[in-house]
C-alpha cells in the first residue's frame with residue numbers, strides 16, 4: 086500500500102508541480118496517473134521513488150514513512166520511458182543487475198534472470214545486447230529487470246511510449262496480464278487516456294499539481310467530475326455545449342429539452358453528451374440538435390459525423406455505412422447527457 090498525505094513539491098523558481106496530494110493506492114492495485122503534459126505526473130512518481138524530495142507532506146509505503154529514505158531503501162522498482170538499460174551488458178546481465186547491487190551470488194542471480202526472462206519470452210535473447218533488440222524487446226528487458234528484484238511496488242513512467250501503435254497494444258495486454266499474475270502494487274504514468282482506461286483498476290486525473298478526480302475507469306468515463314475530465318477522457322471528445330434554462334425548458338444548440346431537476350429559469354449550464362450517446366435523425370425533432378453534416382471521419386467500424394449549425398458544432402458516431410452524405414440536413418438526438426454548472430458535475 087502506498088499513501089500520500091499533503092504531498093507538495095515547489096521547484097526552485099516557484100513552479101508548484103504538486104499541490105497537496107492526498108492519495109492511497111491499495112495493495113496489488115494497478116493505478117494510473119493521467120493528465121496533460123506538465124500536470125505533475127512524473128514529479129509524483131519520482132517523489133514516490135525517492136528521486137525528488139517533497140517540499141512538504143509525507144509518503145508511506147506499507148505503513149512505513151519513507152519520506153526521508155533514499156531511493157535504494159524504498160523497495161520500489163521504477164521503469165522509465167527510455168528503459169535505461171545498459172548498452173554494454175547483455176540481456177542476462179541487465180536483468181541481473183539489481184541483484185548484483187544487492188550482492189546476490191552470481192549463480193543465484195543468473196538463475197533468477199533466466200527464470201524472469203522465460204516469463205517475458207526473452208529466453209532466446211539472453212546473450213544479446215540492447216543494440217541488437219527491438220524497442221518492444223528492450224522494454225521487456227527493462228520490465229524483467231524491475232521484476233527480478235521482487236519490489237513492493239512498480240513505478241512505470243510511460244513505459245509504452247517508445248513503441249509503435251501495434252506493439253504498444255500488444256505490450257499493453259501483456260503488461261496487464263503480468264501485473265495480474267504478479268499482483269504487485271503498480272503506479273503507472275500516462276498522458277494517454279485510452280491506455281489508462283484499458284490498464285488501470287483506478288485512475289487519478291491530474292491538472293496543475295492536483296488530483297481532479299480519482300475513480301475506476303467506468304466512473305471516470307461515465308461520470309467525469311468536471312468539464313476538464315470530460316474533455317480529456319474518451320477517444321472522441323465529449324460535446325460540451327453551453328445551455329440555459331428557460332420557462333419552456335433547456336435551450337441548447339437549437340433544441341429545447343426538458344429542464345433537468347434542480348435547475349431554474351435563468352441558470353446557465355454546460356450540457357455534455359458523448360458522440361457515442363447520440364442518434365442521428367433525418368427528420369426534424371424538437372428534442373434534437375439541428376445542423377448540416379460538414380465533416381465525415383472514418384473510425385473503422387464507425388463514422389464520426391460533424392453536425393454544424395450557427396449555434397453549435399456537434400459530433401456524433403454512427404455505424405460505418407450509415408452516414409448520410411456531406412451537406413445533408415440532420416438532427417442529433419442525445420440519449421444520455423451530463424449537466425455541469427461552474428464546470429462541476431451536477432448529480433441528479
Ligand code: ATP
Pocket residue numbers: 096097098100101102120121122123124125126127128129276
Ligand atoms: P509530461 O507528461 O510532459 O512528462 P508531467 O505531467 O510528468 O509532464 P512533470 O514532469 O511532473 O509533469 O512537471 C510538472 C511541472 O514541474 C512542470 O511545469 C515542469 O515544467 C516542472 N518541473 C519538472 N521538473 C522540474 C525541475 N527539475 N525544475 C523546475 N521545474 C520542474
